[in-house]
Amino acid sequence: MxxxxxxxxxxxxxxxxxxxxxxxxxxxxxxxxxxxxxxxxxxxxxxxxxxxxxxxxxxxxxxxxxxxxxxxxxxxxxxxxxxxxxxxxxxxxxxxxxxxxxxxxxxxxxxxxxxxxxxxxxxxxxxxxxxxxxxxxxxxxxxxxxxxxxxxxxxxxxxxxxxxxxxxxxxxxxxxxxxxxRAGVPGRPRDHRGADLMGARLARADLRGASLRGALLVAADLSGADLREADLIGADLRDADLRGADLTGALFLTQAQLDAARGDAATRVPPALGRPAHW
Known part of the structure; x- marks a missing residue:
């Protein structure tokens, strides 16, 4: 529960x-x-x-x-x-x-x-x-x-x-x-599929449209990062810092992933997901 x-x-x-x-x-x-x-x-x-x-x-x-x-x-x-x-x-x-x-x-x-x-x-x-x-x-x-x-x-x-x-x-x-x-996202989105980004410093990173499928993002600093239209299926976001991050339109993001991360009132989440009570 x-x-x-x-x-x-x-x-x-x-x-x-x-x-x-x-x-x-x-x-x-x-x-x-x-x-x-x-x-x-x-x-x-x-x-x-x-x-x-x-x-x-x-x-x-x-x-x-x-x-x-x-x-x-x-x-x-x-x-x-x-x-x-x-x-x-x-x-x-x-x-x-x-x-x-x-x-x-x-x-x-x-x-x-x-x-x-x-x-x-x-x-x-x-x-x-x-x-x-x-x-x-x-x-x-x-x-x-x-x-x-x-x-x-x-x-x-x-x-x-x-x-x-x-x-x-x-x-x-x-x-x-x-x-x-993601093909419709301007520029050349990054490919971090399955990457080990544990504890990575990605504050304010431009990750719009990036592939983060299965990426290990435990305790990563994603504060202020642009994650719009990023593919997050299977990404491990435990204790990831999402304060101020923009997750609008993030693909395959689940409530469990959000619940496992850290965020704040400035974190933008998809409208169908709930802001975790512990943020």
Whole structure:
């Protein structure tokens, strides 16, 4: 769970509530299915399949309003993209793992796969809203229909999916959409795809239309940087300084990425994303 109640879940989230987390309709799956290790992000160790000690009987978080102060910052930057409620209410028909303990192992195995499928749907949906990407809209619509159908399969079929192969196929379309949009940016946008920019000094840098796909930007200084139309899919923005940065029209930026970074009132974020409460 995040530390905000209004969790848009990205540019696609405002118009597609099925792509944003609805914790009230979920059986606390992120608090049970996933493991975490004691670190700066989590105050304790927890193996996969074991409920977090803060999970209440009603599947709510007992420390939701004070997660950061309690040492659970990692929980505040997690987004399931609507996977939790889909697994809970669609795949398993509203029957929770406490009511039917025999379903627990299967449910917990399906959740991380469903999250990846929902994430793909979120990116594809955003790409379909990009006018410059119209040349690949037909293929994107086919991909969305295919992935959506997969999310509605049986628990067994979902758990058995080769998600890496699927992501590779869809990512090729997302990359093309990104290139079409960024081609309209004046100048020659920078290519930092997959770059190690951890702690990099990029204050006030002109990164408009840049490819930062999968870039490691942990603790990078991006204060005042121009990130308009930059492709940020998969970029690691943990503790990145976004104070005063312009992220207007940034491609494939998620709420979780913003929540993991540091910003201020001067940071310009896409209208469909929320300004993190801790900024």
């Amino acid at each position: 995040t530390d905000r109640d209004d969790h848009p879940g990205g540019p696609a989230g405002a118009d597609h509530p099925d792509l944003r987390a609805d914790c009230a309709s979920c059986f606390g799956l992120c608090c049970v299915a996933l493991p975490f290790a004691r670190s700066a992000d989590f105050a304790a160790d927890k193996p996969a399949g074991q409920p977090c000690g803060n999970l209440r009987p009603d599947f709510r978080c007992g420390i939701h309003t004070r997660l950061r102060d309690s040492g659970y910052q990692g929980c505040t930057v997690f987004d399931c993209f609507g996977a939790g409620q889909k697994v809970s209410q669609v795949t398993f028909g509203g029957v929770d793992w406490r009511q039917a303990p025999g379903t627990a192992r299967s449910m917990f195995a399906v959740f991380p796969v469903m999250r990846q499928l929902q994430e793909l749907l979120r990116y594809v949906t955003e790409a379909l809203g990009l006018a410059a990407a119209r040349p690949v809209h037909k293929e994107l619509r086919k991909a969305r229909s295919r992935v959506d159908a997969l999310t509605r399969g049986s628990a067994e079929s979902i758990a058995a999916l080769d998600v890496d192969a699927l992501r590779g196929e869809v990512n090729a379309l997302l990359l093309r959409a990104s290139e079409l949009v």
